[in-house]
Amino acid sequence: MKVPGGRWIQHWDPEDETFWKETGERIARRNLFFSVLSEHIGFSVWTLWSVLVLFMGPEYGLTPADKFLLTSVVTLVGAVVRVPYTFAVALFGGRNWTIVSAGLLLLPTVAAFVVMEPGTSFSTFLLVGLLAGIGGGNFASSMTNINAFFPLRKKGWALGLNAGGGNIGVPVIQLAALAIIGASGGPRVLLGIYIPLILVAAVLAACFMDNLASVKNDTGAAKDAARDAHTWIMAVLYIGTFGSFIGYSFAFGQVLQTQFGRTPLQAAYLTFIGPLLGSLIRPLGGRLADRYGGARITLWNFVAMAAATAVLVAASMAKSLALFVAVFVALFVLSGLGNGSTFKMIPGIFQNKALAKGLTGEEAVAYGRRLSGASMGLIGAVGALGGVAINLAFRQSFLSVGSGTGAFVAFLAYYAVCFAVTWAVYLRRPAVRTPDGPAGPAESKARLSYAEV
Structure with a gap:
């Protein structure tokens, strides 16, 4: 393994157990740690305005609808920039792009x-707010980069930890805001804390991360991933999990203020709990998916999310703050679990497609790694658009009926769609026939094995 210029790795084969134990695991874990740090701060900056709007009292002259529109714009930009950020890893190298x-x-x-x-x-x-959206792009490049470092058997845990560590930037900045509001500080105090942290993250990435030569110059992978139907099917599911997580993270405090009359400080005491638990549990969702299959975990997770949303509708109509907060926090936890299980499915799906094409050994592994890494950025981008839809749905619901009840009914319907898609595409086991009769063993096996992804 040669590293010219200090930070380029020419040979990388994590599926080789000897290589992994002797060299690969140590390097992969080091890159994972510093990737998490950079992505963590990126999430904090992306969700910055979910916190700043809590500081913006009547003297700012903004209506609740203005604030929901502001957070929707931030979420939208964060979703869109995930696409070029995915390409950037192949163009510049994972370490180099993390620094930038x-x-x-x-x-x-x-x-x-x-x-x-x-x-x-x-x-x-x-x-x-448009500028703040670039913080959402860090997730796509980080996940694409880390996906290449770990073997398939470890991806659920590694990707869950990488994403969970990034997601936790949401409650961390909310906790920081709580402390500052409680101490009668202003928003500039919060911003002043993050400016040096950003510099530290960039310097540490430069000092301790690596580029993988095998990932560089493969910009065509994103085009191939975009042509694959599974990329867009998984994007639909990720709208339901991550779209919920990021959308609720932006909207929760505003809903508490607008619908339940909480003050900024009272809202801040509650808003961080859900994102914190949802972030911490994401690696568990990946680990459960490693053990039981991501499709199975994802399916039942959508059942639970739908049930929780139905209770939220009842709590919203009954104006029960205690029940509303408790179930909203539970919904955050479930979205975190689903985030981990859906992203674990992606490498397994493309690995199975490689086997169905007749590829074996390193060739099959390379195919699966190439397309799954590229698809993650696209799936992450579309999934984040769910956060835009959630904020716009809340905005319309408050404008129309003065509460979030209408929005929750729409979310419930979407979770039902996600359940149906997961079952129909990845868990249903029909008799598959060809013009010549029953499917052959290879075709049948390829279809059935999606239950294990």
Whole structure:
């Protein structure tokens, strides 16, 4: 394994158990750790405005609908930039892009520091919110990069830990805001804390991460992944899991303030709990998927999410704050579990497709790794659009009926769709026939094995 220039690894074969034990695992874990750090701060910057709107009282002149629109714009940009961020790993190398993407977080943070005061126009806040969206891109490049470092048998745990460590940036910035609001501090105090942290993350990535030569210059993988139907099927499911997580993370505090009359401090005391638990449990979702199959865990997770949402509808109509908060937190936990299990499915799906094509050994592994890494960015981008839909649904629901009840009914229907898609595509076992009669053993095996992904 040669590392020219200090940080390029030419040979990487994590499926070789000897290589993995002697060399690969140590390097992969080191890259995972510093990837999590950068992605963690990226999530904090992306969800920055879910916290800043809590500071924005009547003196800012913004209505609840304005605030939901602002957070929707931030979420939308975070979803869109995930596509080029996925390509960036192949163009520049995982380490190199982590340095750049971490450094870019300074733009929205410094900009928010400058404009965050009463009297600033709503259009200016929207523009600065657009900049904050780039924090959402770090997830796509980080997951694509880390996917290449770990063997298939470890991907559920590794990807869950990578994503969970990044997701936890949401409750961390909410906790920081709680402490600052409680101490009567202003939003610029919060922003001032994150500016040096961004610099530290970029420097540590430069010092301790590596590029994989096998990943570089494979920009065609994203095009191939985009042509595969499973990429878009999994994107639908990821809208239901991660879209829920990020959408609720942006909206929870505003719902508490608008529907239940909580003050900014009272809302801040509650908003961090759900994202925190949802982030911490994401690696468990990946580990359960490693053991029992991601499709099975995902299927029953959507059943639980639908049940929790039905209770939320009842709590919203009854105006029961205690029940509403408890079930909303449970929904965060379930979205975190589903995040881990859905992302575990992706490498397994493309590995099975490789086997169905007749590929074996390293050739099959390379095919699965190539397409799964590329598809993750696209799936992550579309999934994040679910967060946009959730904030827009809340905005419309509050404008129409003065509560979030209508939005929750729509979310319940979507979880039912996700359940049906998971069962129909990955768990249903019909008799598969060809024009010449029953399917051959290879075709049947390839179809049935999706239950194990």
